[in-house]
Amino acid sequence: MTSSNHSQNRELQQDARAWADFTGTKYTAALRQMSSPLAQGLLGKRVSARRLIATLNDHELIGGRGGNPMLGENGYRSEALWNFNGETDFIELALISDLLRMYTPISDAVSPEVGSYSLKHTAEWFLSPHCSYVSNGRLIWAAAALGLPVADPGGDGPNLLIGVLEREHNYVRRMVGSEQTRPHGEHYRPAGYAHLQSALARAAAGELISNDWVRPTLVEEPAPFHDWLIMQVSRDDAVGDLAGDYSAGVRGSDHGIARTPAEMLSIFHEVSHSSEAYDAVVVAITEWMRTAPSPTPIRTERLGGDTHDHGGWGAGAGTTERIEFRCPCGDGTIVEEHDNVPGFREHDVRIACDKCRAEWHFAEGRGIRDWALEPAAMSGTL
Template sequence: MTSNNHAQNRGLQKDARAWADFTGTTYNAALRQMGSPLAQGLLGERVSARRLIAALNDHELIGSRGGDPVLGENGFFSEAPWHFNGEIDFIELALITDMLRMFTPISDATTPEVNSYSLKHTAEGFLSPHCSYVSNGRLIWAAAALGLRIADPDGDGPNLLIGVSEREHDYVRRMVGPRQTQPHADHYRPVGYADLQTALAQAAAGKLITGRWIRPTLVVEAAPFHDWLILQAGRNDVVGDLARDYSAGVRDSDHRIARTPDELLAIFHEVSHSPGAYDAVVSTIAEWMRTVPSSAPIRTEPIGGVAHEHEGWGAGAGTVERYEYNNNAGSGMARSDTEAGSLGPLSGPQPRSRGLPPPRGGENRTSDLGRRPGETDRWQDRHRASGRPHEAAIRIPGTERTARDRHRGGM
């Protein structure tokens, strides 16, 4: 046995004795829980039973500090005593801790926003069937032992506010909660979401997690068009109307982030919208191009093409090529005919740049970008917080990095 394994076994034994004394169970029963694959630490180090116990006494908010307990099974200031069955109570706390680890912790300068009672239901949905019930008190307990920021919103209990990303929690809640509309974009997916799902399945099968999970490094990914568009949300015109709808869609993960005008056009084709939305998109992109003359041109999407040989019109034989492009107005296609003449065939389709069809006109100046299917005269029911800064996590494809860009707007 290596010295490292010996130290780990000694740590398990100390935890088992402490847990047995705290819960009134036997040492062997506690040791079995400590050695469970589900308690091995799925996202990070193995959860320490001694640290959990210490949090109930020493924590600045939920610690008893040698007096009467202030945290119970039902939450803060709950008089309901803790219930321990001696079989899976520690395992459940370890799983709750790992579930909380997948979220991005908020900074010390940020006020916690996620209600513990809502978060406990999210934990139940994510961890089921391995932990189908999570009490409010145990969720708070695990968060305190993990070192997350915790705040008491009104001083009465039993619910507290937990310091994890509110946007990420909303994403997971909608993914696992019953009767929820699942997100259509992943920019708010927690960085540990997929890794925890994989590790949970492996541990449930009795396997050991060989590689230790390390939270990915956050890097900055430039998104100047997105930043500019968010700042237009306060305007009282068609561009501001589109910006507000776009901002709400990003916040609610109804669509992805448009880092370029091309991506905004792609979103336009992916979501439901009113006839006036296209005019708003054209006006917005045109203003962006006037504001940033060096911006990349809009590229219409090629969707097909043919080529055939021709004897020529006196200048020699050559190839005539015809390419078809997606019409961004959503009503057909655009064609481009080119002649290669005696110079031979062209190398490929030539993208049409800065060539958006003009706005179609009309009196409807409302963009209505992102209506849910079946809606006609009703906006999406979106919560729009005040214009405080917040973060959107942009996952960079093919890497383990996460980029964050700060923006303001009606989101």
């Protein structure tokens, strides 16, 4: 046995003894919980039972500090006694801890906003069937033991505020909650979401998760069009209305982030919108492309295509190819056609939509297969 394994076993045994004493259960039952694959730490180090116990006394808000307990099964200032079943109580706290680790902690400069009672329900939905009931008190207990910011919203209720990102919590709640509208944007998905789902399934099957999860370093992708558009919210015109609706959709994960004008058009094809809203998109894209340094012209989504063999015209066989792309407004297409026949090699691209043909043109200096669009208004032809 290596010194590392010996140290880990010793910590397990110490935790098991402490948990057995604290909960009034047998040491062997406590050790069985400490050794469960579900309690090994799926998004970080294994949760320490001794730290959990110490938190109930030492924490600056929920700690009893040698006096009456400040936290009970039902939450803060609850007189309800803890209900320990001796079989899964520690495992459940470990799983709740991993769920909380999934979220990005808020900075010290930000006040906690997510209510413990709302978080407890999200935990139940996410962790089911491995932990189908989470009490308000245990959610608060796990958060405090992890060192997450915990705040009292005032009043005399049992709920506290927990320092995780509210928009990440809203995303998870909508993904796992019953009768929730699923989000369409992924920008607020917690970094550990997919890993925790996978690790839960593997641990439930008895696998010990040996590879440590490391929270990825946040790398912000450039989003020049998004940054410009959200700055237009205060405008009293159609572009201002568009910016307000777009910003609300981003906050609610109703759609993704439009880093470029092309992504903005893609979003519009995914959500219901009026013709006036589309016209505002064209105006916004035109304004942005006029002022942005070296803006990239727009490519639209490919819809399909086909290739056919052609016997040729006496100089050998070849193929004909037709590819269709969505036009900017979505009601027509952009068509590429290629005759790859010896002696008749012709290539063409056209906008097969009257509205878009009037509002867009092909950017100059590009080949047929490399076409891209610009608003016609940029050149004063609209």
